[in-house]
Amino acid sequence: xxxxxxxxxxxxxxxxxxxxxxxxxxxxxxxxxxxxxxxxxxxxxxxxxxxxxxxxxxxxxxxxxxxxxxxxxxxxxxxxxxxxxxxxxxxxxxxxxxxxxxxxxxxxxxxxxxxxxxxxxxxxxxxxxxxxxxxxxxxxxxxxxxxxxxxxxxxxxxxxxxxxxxxxxxxxxxxxxxxxxxxxxxxxxxxxxxxxxxxxxxxxxxxxxxxxxxxxxxxxxxxxxxxxx
Amino acid sequence: xxxxxxxxxxxxxxxxxxxxxxxxxxxxxxxxxxxxxxxxxxxxxxxxxxxxxxxxxxxxxxxxxxxxxxxxxxxxxxxxxxxxxxxxxxxxxxxxxxxxxxxxxxxxxxxxxxxxxxxxxxxxxxxxxxxxxxxxxxxxxxxxxxxxxxxxxxxxxxxxxxxxxxxxxxxxxxxxxxxxxxxxxxxxxxxxxxxxxxxxxxxxxxxxxxxxxxxxxxxxxxxxxxxxx
DNA sequence: TCAAAAGTGTTCACCGTACACCCATGG
DNA sequence: CCATGGGTGTACGGTGAACACTTTTGA
Numbered sequence: 001x002x003x004x005x006x007x008x009x010x011x012x013x014x015x016x017x018x019x020x021x022x023x024x025x026x027x028x029x030x031x032x033x034x035x036x037x038x039x040x041x042x043x044x045x046x047x048x049x050x051x052x053x054x055x056x057x058x059x060x061x062x063x064x065x066x067x068x069x070x071x072x073x074x075x076x077x078x079x080x081x082x083x084x085x086x087x088x089x090x091x092x093x094x095x096x097x098x099x100x101x102x103x104x105x106x107x108x109x110x111x112x113x114x115x116x117x118x119x120x121x122x123x124x125x126x127x128x129x130x131x132x133x134x135x136x137x138x139x140x141x142x143x144x145x146x147x148x149x150x151x152x153x154x155x156x157x158x159x160x161x162x163x164x165x166x167x168x169x170x171x172x173x174x175x176x177x178x179x180x181x182x183x184x185x186x187x188x189x190x191x192x193x194x195x196x197x198x199x200x201x202x203x204x205x206x207x208x209x210x211x212x213x214x215x216x217x218x219x220x221x222x223x224x225x226x227x228x229x
Numbered sequence: 230x231x232x233x234x235x236x237x238x239x240x241x242x243x244x245x246x247x248x249x250x251x252x253x254x255x256x257x258x259x260x261x262x263x264x265x266x267x268x269x270x271x272x273x274x275x276x277x278x279x280x281x282x283x284x285x286x287x288x289x290x291x292x293x294x295x296x297x298x299x300x301x302x303x304x305x306x307x308x309x310x311x312x313x314x315x316x317x318x319x320x321x322x323x324x325x326x327x328x329x330x331x332x333x334x335x336x337x338x339x340x341x342x343x344x345x346x347x348x349x350x351x352x353x354x355x356x357x358x359x360x361x362x363x364x365x366x367x368x369x370x371x372x373x374x375x376x377x378x379x380x381x382x383x384x385x386x387x388x389x390x391x392x393x394x395x396x397x398x399x400x401x402x403x404x405x406x407x408x409x410x411x412x413x414x415x416x417x418x419x420x421x422x423x424x425x426x427x428x429x430x431x432x433x434x435x436x437x438x439x440x441x442x443x444x445x446x447x448x449x450x451x452x453x454x455x456x457x458x
Numbered sequence: 459t460c461a462a463a464a465g466t467g468t469t470c471a472c473c474g475t476a477c478a479c480c481c482a483t484g485g
Numbered sequence: 486c487c488a489t490g491g492g493t494g495t496a497c498g499g500t501g502a503a504c505a506c507t508t509t510t511g512a
Contacts, residue, residue: 431490434491436490
């Protein structure tokens with residue numbers, strides 16, 4: 001295997017972010033209308049080029065920060081897309097990342113300034129290049145990840161109701177869940193704190209708020225516990 | 230999000246292959262002793278640079294073909310590694326792939342010519358750059374993949390015994406499995422064909438050979454069946 | 459008093475797991 | 486005849502899935 005460093009082709013490397021949020025019992029994506037060529041005016045994931053001294057994780061975080069004002073967000077690599085013709089202008093490979101954010105936290109001004117919009121998964125328009133495939137893979141990935149790690153909470157506010165949590169999982173798995181079985185399962189995990197407080201916005205009766213107890217979860221993991229939904 | 234294509238940094242893009250084989254009830258990796266700088270003489274995964282007109286899948290297949298003589302091999306992306314300092318010579322990002330091959334099939338001459346060796350997982354020496362991390366991620370990935378898809382068979386010859394299959398899963402999951410429970414589970418899946426033929430090499434009594442019935446498996450998948458081990 | 463969402467238990471089928479003995483054969 | 490690995494069944498506890506009614510309260 002002769003890998004000469006001389007004469008090897010250098011290539012543009014980009015990151016693209018699939019940014020998930022949750023609102024009104026729906027999973028949403030943060031999409032931008034491109035304000036530059038090619039495909040100006042078309043819908044696209046938000047992305048950027050990898051800079052000389054940053055990792056792709058850095059780049060993805062930078063891009064996300066610029067668009068949402070959010071730092072310290074749950075982000076993971078999905079896949080790298082390398083079709084020589086995926087970008088018509090110049091050969092570019094793209095490392096796709098997904099991010100899970102609490103939609104309420106993002107900076108509206110920045111979002112508007114970048115002509116970005118929250119779009120429900122069901123309403124995602126045609127996307128440029130291979131971005132639709134990126135989204136598809138990201139969804140599969142979060143379905144898996146949320147089933148084995150308590151990362152779904154990243155999409156919710158710190159205090160949430162059992163029903164919100166259920167709707168979130170229904171949106172992620174794209175299937176209905178029986179609420180009695182769901183509550184039972186969550187309770188058995190024993191990683192939530194039930195607050196005194198109620199959320200009165202969703203019903204007359206009101207519904208109790210919960211918090212994810214990260215310390216408790218991590219302590220349990222130390223003792224061999226593994227999250228499974 | 231201003232992504233000018235002008236003035237963006239171009240970067241070397243490599244692929245590295247984590248090649249798994251199975252022999253003597255052990256998972257093995259195909260590693261090479263580098264015959265070029267940097268780190269000449271050190272152990273390394275086999276890799277190569279992405280060429281102008283190929284996808285990274287192409288590149289990984291090319292690299293694997295050159296080393297093993299094998300084509301049409303099960304390969305999947307693991308992750309892309311982008312630390313600016315991961316390669317001391319020049320900035321290079323690497324897209325890691327894992328491959329599952331039937332160790333018996335590979336071309337010994339090519340292997341020797343490239344100073345490649347099969348090394349049991351437990352005996353993997355120190356590897357250059359971030360290759361150890363690549364291996365770690367690849368193992369996690371095959372643990373997951375082999376639990377939800379019948380890809381373990383890629384590591385076995387077309388005809389194999391129930392015991393071989395069990396030892397394979399034990400090697401992948403790195404834990405012992407009860408043979409009665411294992412047999413029961415596999416039989417329930419109903420995707421193997423039991424042959425008349427026996428393998429007489431492992432015991433006096435001999436043990437029956439099986440084949441994976443790919444058509445049957447795919448037909449079942451069409452009907453909603455999902456593999457789970 | 460009614461509409462709307464919250465909250466809560468039981469049953470049953472199936473699955474995972476633990477566990478031990480006989481079989482066939484070559485030497 | 487014996488040593489070696491091959492092959493097989495059962496019992497039990499736990500889990501997942503189906504399923505319906507009562508509670509609260511604001512309007």
